[in-house]
Amino acid sequence: MATPKYQMIADEIRRRIHMNVYPAKSLIPDQNTLAKEFGVSRMTIKKALDGLAVEGLIYKQSGLGTYVLGDVSVHASDSPAEAFDGLTKQEGEEHVSSEVIKFDVSLPSELIQKKLDVASDEPVYVIDRLRKIDGVPRVLEHTIFPLKLVPGLTREILMGSIYDYMHQALNLKFGGALRRINATLANDFDVAHLDATTGEPVLEVEQVIWLTTGENLEYSTSRNLASWRGYTVLDINND
Amino acid sequence: MATPKYQMIADEIRRRIHMNVYPAKSLIPDQNTLAKEFGVSRMTIKKALDGLAVEGLIYKQSGLGTYVLGDVSVHASDSPAEAFDGLTKQEGEEHVSSEVIKFDVSLPSELIQKKLDVASDEPVYVIDRLRKIDGVPRVLEHTIFPLKLVPGLTREILMGSIYDYMHQALNLKFGGALRRINATLANDFDVAHLDATTGEPVLEVEQVIWLTTGENLEYSTSRNLASWRGYTVLDINND
DNA sequence: CAGTGGTCTAGACCACCTA
DNA sequence: AGGTGGTCTAGACCACTGC
Numbered sequence: 001m002a003t004p005k006y007q008m009i010a011d012e013i014r015r016r017i018h019m020n021v022y023p024a025k026s027l028i029p030d031q032n033t034l035a036k037e038f039g040v041s042r043m044t045i046k047k048a049l050d051g052l053a054v055e056g057l058i059y060k061q062s063g064l065g066t067y068v069l070g071d072v073s074v075h076a077s078d079s080p081a082e083a084f085d086g087l088t089k090q091e092g093e094e095h096v097s098s099e100v101i102k103f104d105v106s107l108p109s110e111l112i113q114k115k116l117d118v119a120s121d122e123p124v125y126v127i128d129r130l131r132k133i134d135g136v137p138r139v140l141e142h143t144i145f146p147l148k149l150v151p152g153l154t155r156e157i158l159m160g161s162i163y164d165y166m167h168q169a170l171n172l173k174f175g176g177a178l179r180r181i182n183a184t185l186a187n188d189f190d191v192a193h194l195d196a197t198t199g200e201p202v203l204e205v206e207q208v209i210w211l212t213t214g215e216n217l218e219y220s221t222s223r224n225l226a227s228w229r230g231y232t233v234l235d236i237n238n239d
Numbered sequence: 240m241a242t243p244k245y246q247m248i249a250d251e252i253r254r255r256i257h258m259n260v261y262p263a264k265s266l267i268p269d270q271n272t273l274a275k276e277f278g279v280s281r282m283t284i285k286k287a288l289d290g291l292a293v294e295g296l297i298y299k300q301s302g303l304g305t306y307v308l309g310d311v312s313v314h315a316s317d318s319p320a321e322a323f324d325g326l327t328k329q330e331g332e333e334h335v336s337s338e339v340i341k342f343d344v345s346l347p348s349e350l351i352q353k354k355l356d357v358a359s360d361e362p363v364y365v366i367d368r369l370r371k372i373d374g375v376p377r378v379l380e381h382t383i384f385p386l387k388l389v390p391g392l393t394r395e396i397l398m399g400s401i402y403d404y405m406h407q408a409l410n411l412k413f414g415g416a417l418r419r420i421n422a423t424l425a426n427d428f429d430v431a432h433l434d435a436t437t438g439e440p441v442l443e444v445e446q447v448i449w450l451t452t453g454e455n456l457e458y459s460t461s462r463n464l465a466s467w468r469g470y471t472v473l474d475i476n477n478d
Numbered sequence: 479c480a481g482t483g484g485t486c487t488a489g490a491c492c493a494c495c496t497a
Numbered sequence: 498a499g500g501t502g503g504t505c506t507a508g509a510c511c512a513c514t515g516c
Contacts, residue, residue: 004485005486040486040487042488044485046503063495064494067451176476177474181469203421213264213306234417243505280506285483302483305482
């Protein structure tokens with residue numbers, strides 16, 4: 001069984017919604033009918049529909065049926081940023097380049113000890129990178145990793161995608177992230193590297209990323225010129 | 240059956256994690272053992288664990304077992320904002336008051352027609368409110384609803400919680416929201432009402448909220464003094 | 479190899495909605 | 498009352514992991 005049945009069924013129903021076989025704001029066939037059509041038990045149909053409901057594509061109501069809500073793109077032309085692919089994946093590898101401003105190993109400050117939950121004698125990488133899109137400076141990233149979680153980091157890797165290195169070479173899996181978004185003003189560092197103007201608004205994203213093991217992998221702050229970049233969040237209500 | 244078994248089991252396991260009966264970074268008993276303990280089938284245990292995995296509390300790996308990741312609070316002291324409860328729920332009713340700056344009915348601009356997917360002859364409410372926490376101006380909200388979705392709106396309701404009115408009096412259910420967060424500078428309107436200083440950073444949240452029926456209910460922008468408020472996002476990786 | 483979680487079934491009962 | 502989705506079972510087979 002390459003891909004699970006419920007996944008294939010979900011894909012097919014998603015396709016039908018996009019193709020308007022199941023038009024928006026209409027009811028799709030009930031679970032028993034779908035179970036017969038796909039030659040599968042009702043539980044499997046339900047699991048497929050559950051996934052589509054989490055995506056916000058349909059809404060199920062007991063006693064009534066299953067509505068098509070339509071695509072998220074119905075609600076906005078803008079699609080949300082991918083959560084765990086860095087800039088490189090979002091913009092395409094060929095567009096992104098990185099300038100390494102700082103690449104140090106040090107002992108963690110108290111703030112970092114708290115954010116990453118590491119001991120005071122546990123060395124960490126401290127990295128400042130300027131990320132450019134098509135050669136234009138766009139994002140200033142200040143990143144801290146525990147050294148033991150990211151062994152063998154080099155300047156060469158930093159010039160490309162750190163996330164590719166973590167996923168492919170180190171086989172690390174991201175468990176989740178907690179992000180805080182703030183509005184700030186451009187500081188001297190932004191002016192020097194981002195081509196910002198003093199007093200210009202800057203969107204700052206502060207985040208902690210942890211692994212599926214529960215260990216904290218990264219604490220970082222990234223600064224984006226507001227005129228270029230916002231932060232988009234899609235929120236589906238599940239009650 | 241008041242609450243489903245899987246829900247009660249999930250609550251119990253969550254309690255055990257908080258109580259350190261299942262300590263962080265350890266394995267919890269396997270699904271068959273739990274099924275026997277709770278006198279329930281394994282599918283039910285799995286559904287309970289699935290829920291906890293979505294919350295980011297545990298991580299399951301086929302062939303290995305189920306790890307405790309610990310609480311999200313392990314990763315940050317700050318908890319994310321509640322998605323669909325307005326300010327009133329977040330801060331507590333007794334702390335929030337609202338000043339209605341504008342309360343109009345008009346025909347939608349082209350932007351609004353597009354954002355709310357309403358016809359040009361479909362009247363909408365246009366509302367500006369200044370929200371105060373403990374009497375201090377904190378948030379400027381500019382909100383637009385289609386009139387037909389929110390009948391009977393009055394100034395009195397606007398002074399309290401619109402969301403309570405929608406949920407309780409109108410029985411509307413939120414399907415989801417798409418939000419975009421931007422960094423901007425305080426404008427004259429902010430200076431006049433928010434006690435902002437010109438040139439101060441302002442966090443702007445622009446959002447579309449839709450109902451479980453797929454209809455768009457609200458388009459709004461809210462402006463927060465950055466010094467007071469950020470926006471927090473929790474992101475659990477599900478692959 | 480034994481043990482884990484992932485998937486799937488066929489059928490059952492329930493709560494909810496519309497009529 | 499009849500139909501909907503929600504829950505639950507007892508058992509089966511699979512893929513993956515570690516020993």
